[in-house]
Amino acid sequence: MRFKLFFLVYYFLGTSIGFTQMSAWEVVESMGRGLNIGNTLSAPTEGNWAPIIYEQYFIDVANAGFSNVRIPADFFGSRTSGITSNWSANPNTSNQYNGSIADFSVNPSYLNRVETVVDWSLNQGLYTVIDFHGAQLKSEFLDTFNASNTDVYTSPSSAKRAADLMKFKSIWIQIANRFVNHPEQLIFEVVNEPYFEVSAAEMNALNAMIIEAIRSTGGNNSTRSIIITGGTSTSYQAPTTIGDQVLNSDPYLIASFHYYQPFNFTASSREQYTNYTWGSNADKNTINNHFNSVRQWSEANNIPVTLGEFAADNADGINYETGVSGAFNGPENASRVEYHRYLAEQAINRGFSFSAWCAGNKSTKSIHLRTDNPQINNVISGTWVEDVKEALLADGDWPECYGPSSADIIKNPDFECGYSNNWSLSVQGNAAATFSAATASVFSGSTAARVDVTSSQNYNRVLLSNVVYEEDLSDKKLTVGCYVRAFQPGISFRLRFKSQVNGTTTYVPSEIFQLSTNFQYYEFEYEAPQGTSSVQLQALLGADVGTYILDNFSIQVEDTSLGLSSYGPLPKLILFPNPVKDFLFFKSDLNINNVKLYNILGELVFEKKRPNQIYIGQFSKGLYFIKAEFDNGIEITNKFIID
Incomplete structure (x- = not known):
């Protein structure tokens, strides 16, 4: 809710208030849950395929609790003047093309209409996507990339392909110029579902061209979020074909995928699709696997993701305008x-x-029955398909830790991003153990890792492993530390690095550490030999029956070939309690020289030299950021919540 409030203040008061630029990750989180307006503005004439839209639609959407609206719009057809058919579609003719951006002009009346609709949406505090989308876009532009469309295909080296690309670029520059001063809550989407016709390589080139074109218009478009997707692969695999050069070219990109699987269910109002039920464990596991692969790609490539479209046909194929069920049935309502x-x-x-x-x-x-249009008189009354609307808003929690992944050797070292995020338990042989979150017994923060060993064997039969770090660590000394306790006296554990050295898997364990029933700090040094291409930290817990609590791992990397610390030393900063009501305390392994406190707007609200605690009771509740400067010059920024 705070994002919507800040946005409304920004939108109505303008840029006189110094708001910090939102990252693409923050934009996606703020977008949250939303709807498409369907083929309203993307129809050849508004009203042909869906009712003409009115401002009340956006009031309804915002009042229901949604946070974004995606607006498909088609700028091809009669909406943009300038032809490309006079240029040759034959190979090796691109040098004949001598046209320019100025050859094409978007109809200002259509741009005015799009702007009116966009402003209605923004005025309700809704994040708003202009999505280039439509049948004429497909027939005049996208279809020309596919050689199987023999009647319209153009060679990549043809003059017509050059002209078509120039037209597409010209349209986007005109869109961008029209909205150059609109707030960052307006998002551009390069093109809808190109992957049915456009190859991955061609889509990479198209994305790069339009990103550059939008950025060239300046103003708020310099940092506006842009939604992109890839070519060739469809559905949840579409983003995976976006090239590294595109992904690394701009920090304000969002990847998109659409999901309509399984078609036999989601399109079952059509004659050829006959599965009317959905929701088995197998059905849900398929969704989980597909969505997990998208998340893994997102984390590996440091780019946030939006699910731009998904839906299933109306129950029993019902038409809400006429009240008539479909000729070929449709999904059961509960399944839909x-x-x-x-x-x-x-x-x-x-x-x-x-x-x-x-x-x-x-x-x-x-989902919305378009009662915003006063001419609508549906046989089935109501503003919404209520059960579907409520289903979209009902469940789901944003991830505890969200944002670009770090390049740290140990991921999620304090378990505050979820005890099993980047950590996994492996149990072998005759050992038996479980892995869970510890919340009542932690060294700091709110979560630690708990491993209950109920049957012991050898140390390496119960392994708590972090993810594999794949970089050249030759001649590096890794010093890892952690805080560990046991519930029972007399039990022990070891740390270990599993490494790939010149293609061979090696294991180097620490000494045996005897545990106390209180938290103690344990440290292990590992010197990576030449040829070390990956390392994985593991805690070996299988020797004794008992309960182990592990928290706050840290690592320091030194370059032994130079005798210098490569990354530091890396200071450790612990804030507690978090959330906090009055005094915020600091714990660090290095001296803190200075701290600065910033609110969520990026405004400096407090500064103190050499603190070990600060009183924050005078500040409003919410999310804050603290930047700590250490004596060695390193700065670390952490976030905390005032409750």
């Missing part, structure tokens, strides 16, 4: 509701914003 609920929940759980597909009252996929 559960499909929307589960996909929404799983998207939010993984940090994907979403925009469910809703094409209005007379379509096969309805």
Whole structure:
């Protein structure tokens, strides 16, 4: 809610207030849950495929609790003047093309209409996506990339391909110029579902061209979030074909995928699709696996993700305008509701914003019944398909730790991002053990790792492992530390690095550490030999029956070839309690020279030299950031919550 409030203040008061630029990750989190307006503005004439839209629609959407609206719009056809058909489609003719951006002009009346609709959405505090989308976009532009479309295909080296690309670029520059001063809550989406016609390589080039074109217009477009997708692969695999050069070219990119699987269910109002039920464990496991692969790609490539479309056909194929059921049936209502609920929940759980597909009252996929238009007189009354609307809003929790992944050798070292995030337990042989979150017994923060060993064997039969770090660590000394306690006296553990050295797997364990029933600090040094290409930290816990609590891992890396610390030494900063009501305390392994406290707007609100605690009771509740400067010059920024 705070994002919407800040946005409304910004939008109405303008740029006189010094707001910090939101990252693409923050934009996606703020987008949250939303809807598409369907083929309203993307129809050849507004009103042909869905009712003409009115401001009340956006009031309804915001009042229901949604946070974003995706607006498909088609700028091809009669909406942009300037032809490309006079240029040769034959190979090796691109040098004949001598046109320019100025050859094409978007109809100002259509741009005015799009701007009116966009402003209606923004005025309700909704994050708003302009999505280049439509049948004429497909027939005039996207279809020309696919050689199987023999009637319209153009060679990549042809003059017509050059002209078509120039037209697409010209349209985007005109869109960008029109919205150059609109707030960052307006988002541009390069093109809808290009992957059915456009190859991965061609889509990479297209993305790069439009990103550069949008950025060239300056103003708020310099940092506006841009949604992109890849070519060739469809559905949840679409983002995975985006090239590294595109991904690394701009920090304000958001990847998109659409999801309509399984078609036999989601499109079952059509004759050829006949599965009317959904929701088994197998059905849900398929969603989990697909969404997990997207999240893993997102984390590996440091780019946030939005689920741009998903939906299932109306129950029994019903048409809400006429009240008539479909000729070929359709999904059972309970299955349709559960499909929307589960996909929404799983998207939010993984940090994907979403925009469910809703094409209005007379379509096969309805959520809002378009009663914003005063001419509408549906046989089935109501503003919403209520159970589906409520399902989209019902469940899901944004990930505890969300944002670009770090390049740290130990990921999630304090378990505050979820005890099992980047950590896994392996139990072998005759040993038996379980892995869970410790919340009542922690060294700091709110969560530690708990491993209960109920049957022991050898140390390496119960392994708590962090993720594999894959970088050249030749001639580096790794010093890892952690705080560990046991519930019972007389039990022990070891640390170990599993490494790949010149293609061979090696294991180097620490000494045996005897545990206390109180937290103690344990440290292990490992010198990586030449040829070390990866390391993985492991805690070996299988020798004794008992309960182990592990917390606050840290690592220091030194370059032994130079005798210098490569990354530090890396200071450790612990804030507690967090959330906090009055005094915030600091714990660090290095001296803190200075701390600065910033609110969520990026404003400096407090500064203190050499603190070990600060009183924060005078500040408003909410999220704050603290920047600590250490005596060695290193700065670390952490976040905390005032409750």
